[in-house]
Amino acid sequence: MKTNMDRKMFMGIGRFMIPIPQIVSKRGLDKGASGARAKAELLSEEERQVHCFVVKKMAVAKEPITAELVSEELGIEVNRVEEIIDKLEGLKTFLYRSDGKGINWAYPLSLDNTGHEITASTGERFFAA
Secondary structure (H helix, E strand, O other), X not given: OOOOOOOOEEEEEOOEEEEEOHHHXXXXXHHHHHHHHHHHHOOOHHHHHHHHHHHHHHHHHOOOEOHHHHHHHHOOOHHHHHHHHHXXXXXXXXXXXXXXXXXXXXXXXXXXXXXXXXXXXOOOEEEEO
């Protein structure tokens, strides 16, 4: 028997994967998408630029990204970059600094082992945030 997994959502409990009814998973997906869209609408072009830069740099650098590096590379004053990073982190969607200094999680990438590994079309491997 072959099962089409394209439209199914599962929840892991221990070693078992339990299917989530489609009506429940669709409701959760719709709510998550609308919440992410609302948060994205709160960002200025400059804030989007910082987030995109951090994600791209993180993929190459493989180490936490600092406000100083962002400032230097984008030509934005470090105080402004720190304000932007604080806002992005405060929204709890775009990035996170585990030590309060370097960014080690920027959606959709994480430098920490999340257990969810992704491979880019270029062959680079990352952990999903």
